[in-house]
Amino acid sequence: MNPIEEQIKALSNRLNHYNDRYYRDSVSEISDQEFDALLKQLAELEKLHPEFRQDDTPTQRVGGTINKSFETVYHRFPMLSLDNTYSEDELRQFDIRVQKGIPGEAYEYICELKFDGISLSFTYENEVLKRGVTRGDGKRGDDITHNVKTIRSLPLRVKDGGLPPVFEVRGEGFMPFSSFQRLNADLEELGEQVYANPRNAASGAFKLQDSSETARRNLDCYIYSFLSDEDTFQTHEESLNALKKMGFNVSPGWKKCQNIEEAIGYIREWQEKRFELPLATDGIVIKINSYAQQRELGATAKSPRWAISFKYQAENKPAILRKVTYQVGRTGAVTPVANLSGIEEREIPLDKVKGVHLSGSQVKRATLHNANELERLGLREGDVVFVEKSGEIIPKITGVDIAQREHFETVQVVFPASCPECSARLVRNEGEAVWYCPNERECPPQIKGKIEHFIHRKAMNIESLGEGKIELLFDRHLVKSPADLYDLTYEQLFGLEKTLVNEETGKTKKISFREKTVENILKGIDLSRSMPLRNLLFALGIRFVGATVAEKLAAYFGSMEKLQEASYEALIAVPEIGDKIAWSIRAYFDDPVNRQMLERLRISGLQFENDEKPLEIESELLAGKTFVISGVFQHFDRDELKEKIEVNGGKVLSGVSGKLNYLLAGDNMGPSKLEKAQKLGVTILSEDEFLGMLSGA
Ligand SMILES: NC(=O)c1ccc[n+]([C@@H]2O[C@H](COP(=O)([O-])OP(=O)(O)OC[C@H]3O[C@@H](n4cnc5c(N)ncnc54)[C@H](O)[C@@H]3O)[C@@H](O)[C@H]2O)c1
Numbered sequence: 001m002n003p004i005e006e007q008i009k010a011l012s013n014r015l016n017h018y019n020d021r022y023y024r025d026s027v028s029e030i031s032d033q034e035f036d037a038l039l040k041q042l043a044e045l046e047k048l049h050p051e052f053r054q055d056d057t058p059t060q061r062v063g064g065t066i067n068k069s070f071e072t073v074y075h076r077f078p079m080l081s082l083d084n085t086y087s088e089d090e091l092r093q094f095d096i097r098v099q100k101g102i103p104g105e106a107y108e109y110i111c112e113l114k115f116d117g118i119s120l121s122f123t124y125e126n127e128v129l130k131r132g133v134t135r136g137d138g139k140r141g142d143d144i145t146h147n148v149k150t151i152r153s154l155p156l157r158v159k160d161g162g163l164p165p166v167f168e169v170r171g172e173g174f175m176p177f178s179s180f181q182r183l184n185a186d187l188e189e190l191g192e193q194v195y196a197n198p199r200n201a202a203s204g205a206f207k208l209q210d211s212s213e214t215a216r217r218n219l220d221c222y223i224y225s226f227l228s229d230e231d232t233f234q235t236h237e238e239s240l241n242a243l244k245k246m247g248f249n250v251s252p253g254w255k256k257c258q259n260i261e262e263a264i265g266y267i268r269e270w271q272e273k274r275f276e277l278p279l280a281t282d283g284i285v286i287k288i289n290s291y292a293q294q295r296e297l298g299a300t301a302k303s304p305r306w307a308i309s310f311k312y313q314a315e316n317k318p319a320i321l322r323k324v325t326y327q328v329g330r331t332g333a334v335t336p337v338a339n340l341s342g343i344e345e346r347e348i349p350l351d352k353v354k355g356v357h358l359s360g361s362q363v364k365r366a367t368l369h370n371a372n373e374l375e376r377l378g379l380r381e382g383d384v385v386f387v388e389k390s391g392e393i394i395p396k397i398t399g400v401d402i403a404q405r406e407h408f409e410t411v412q413v414v415f416p417a418s419c420p421e422c423s424a425r426l427v428r429n430e431g432e433a434v435w436y437c438p439n440e441r442e443c444p445p446q447i448k449g450k451i452e453h454f455i456h457r458k459a460m461n462i463e464s465l466g467e468g469k470i471e472l473l474f475d476r477h478l479v480k481s482p483a484d485l486y487d488l489t490y491e492q493l494f495g496l497e498k499t500l501v502n503e504e505t506g507k508t509k510k511i512s513f514r515e516k517t518v519e520n521i522l523k524g525i526d527l528s529r530s531m532p533l534r535n536l537l538f539a540l541g542i543r544f545v546g547a548t549v550a551e552k553l554a555a556y557f558g559s560m561e562k563l564q565e566a567s568y569e570a571l572i573a574v575p576e577i578g579d580k581i582a583w584s585i586r587a588y589f590d591d592p593v594n595r596q597m598l599e600r601l602r603i604s605g606l607q608f609e610n611d612e613k614p615l616e617i618e619s620e621l622l623a624g625k626t627f628v629i630s631g632v633f634q635h636f637d638r639d640e641l642k643e644k645i646e647v648n649g650g651k652v653l654s655g656v657s658g659k660l661n662y663l664l665a666g667d668n669m670g671p672s673k674l675e676k677a678q679k680l681g682v683t684i685l686s687e688d689e690f691l692g693m694l695s696g697a
Pocket residue numbers: 018019022023027028029030031032033035036062063080081082084112113114115116117118119120135171172224251285309
């Protein structure tokens with residue numbers, strides 16, 4: 001193959017792969033800026049060598065995927081992408097193309113913020129919201145109506161405003177920073193993968209199978225366009241004003257500009273101001289105001305010619321790596337942290353520095369993840385390093401300015417051999433990058449972390465002990481294990497005080513235990529005694545026992561006592577409990593210190609029994625088999641069917657895929673699910689056939 005052709009092919013494949021990961025799995029393997037640079041490189045190569053352009057080239061397609069677990073819906077009007085640029089000069093070139101497209105005509109631009117989420121389309125019929133669909137591949141998308149209905153700002157019925165009987169509005173579905181931070185904190189607590197940025201988190205949340213979970217993620221949407229078959233409005237501006245009047249959450253901050261220089265002014269105006277917004281933005285969008293002119297300018301297969309987006313560069317700035325410190329987490333994992341100062345702050349004591357100004361805030365610290373990352377970057381204290389806010393959330397160090405070492409003294413960074421908090425010798429598991437402090441019973445951050453986990457919203461939910469209060473109780477030697485919480489008295493708590501310092505901002509906050517606070521704390525602890533067994537099991541923080549596993553264990557064993565006595569074999573017989581989890585549970589209950597603590601919790605009146613009758617494993621007849629349940633059934637409701645499958649060793653999945661064994665089909669199931677299952681060669685079972693399988697027939 002010709003080397004240019006080879007290069008074009010390799011680039012196309014690589015970009016298609018990133019697209020897949022981004023749209024299908026909500027994961028960014030590289031930064032948007034890197035992605036856009038590669039795409040531009042490919043477009044330039046294709047322009048010089050059109051003969052080598054691949055059929056599936058990402059330069060000519062809207063980059064999205066259709067999800068197998070939703071109904072597919074065709075868009076009435078294609079949902080396109082936007083051409084983008086990072087340079088003001090290219091904006092001026094865009095402006096010249098516009099002038100050529102509508103020669104001699106006067107025109108105006110509407111500038112809007114570019115919100116970073118996922119595009120959604122909403123169809124209204126006779127004023128009622130009928131459908132919410134993702135952009136998908138631009139022609140067809142996923143029907144996620146149930147999920148979009150969880151957006152509180154989206155009207156289910158619009159105010160009567162002389163609108164056509166059928167119309168569509170489009171907008172950006174997003175997750176505000178506050179929800180994003182809460183979600184990631186929860187995921188971290190549960191030991192699950194966190195999302196890199198709010199866009200990926202929103203994309204994941206909109207495509208969940210369970211709408212009640214989507215609702216918990218607090219999604220929102222800004223509306224930015226109106227479409228119908230009729231000429232309802234003459235300009236984009238008119239439509240935005242009308243939509244707002246009809247009760248839509250129209251994106252705020254838009255502005256009409258008379259020419260491209262004014263638009264560039266708008267870009268500069270928002271460069272910093274955008275960081276004050278409660279959600280992520282990655283640029284601005286410039287659109288021709290007149291609909292007639294939009295039609296005249298038209299579109300390519302991928303994007304309209306009447307609009308362009310300007311994306312802000314991720315800011316990358318030099319800073320001084322003053323010192324590497326080490327943080328110990330709840331699990332004992334030791335994370336190196338870079339303490340930074342501004343370039344001009346080299347002589348200022350570290351506790352007095354302001355840090356580097358990056359994407360709207362002062363950055364003084366950046367995570368270095370683990371020992372391997374330290375080694376990869378080859379950092380020395382005193383180095384001039386480059387800092388970037390990836391996805392504009394978490395600061396990271398991207399490299400070192402080696403040349404600067406000539407001018408300043410630098411010191412090698414040595415990963416400590418012992419725990420900075422308790423001096424225990426650190427250990428590292430074969431093949432892992434992370435060092436751990438093994439001293440889980442005596443190491444202060446590990447003890448505090450365990451108690452904080454115990455009181456977490458999804459565990460024992462003792463909210464009145466949040467915000468640094470555990471720290472205070474630990475410092476005063478009042479609480480060293482969750483069991484100690486239940487022995488606390490009014491007299492011990494009343495009058496305690498502590499000043500908390502936020503390490504990022506340096507702001508201080510005083511907490512003092514007055515009458516009301518103490519009463520609340522004791523009430524919260526008391527209420528937690530009635531939390532169900534599954535919460536208690538999760539709260540114990542047994543390794544690999546997340547909320548879902550805890551729920552399974554409570555349902556199958558029915559009591560703490562039975563679980564304590566369960567053998568390894570009995571444990572792995574429970575659906576979704578594997579080898580690793582079973583050993584971890586056994587190790588926990590075999591430990592005499594844990595047993596002692598549990599005994600104290602039992603005496604304190606916590607729930608050691610399940611209210612419901614425990615599930616019993618009936619057979620292994622369905623072992624290793626996967627099922628999707630769809631439609632309505634005669635003898636069971638869906639939850640009962642799910643349970644039936646699981647107590648016989650099978651597993652229930654949410655979506656039809658090639659790997660699925662059986663589709664359990666009831667009445668009124670969606671035709672597209674059935675069609676997909678048939679296409680993929682999945683065996684389709686009726687309720688009777690399923691019961692037949694269970695009777696061994
Ligand atoms: N990091 C990765 O691995 C990776 C992979 C694929 C794509 N990407 C990123 O995604 C981009 C491609 O995504 P895209 O096609 O959605 O393009 P885009 O996100 O650059 O622009 C188009 C989208 O902007 C959104 N938008 C936000 N505010 C808007 C407003 N006020 N008016 C109109 N639209 C608005 C709409 O959802 C629209 O579909 C790439 O350029 C890249 O930055 C990254």
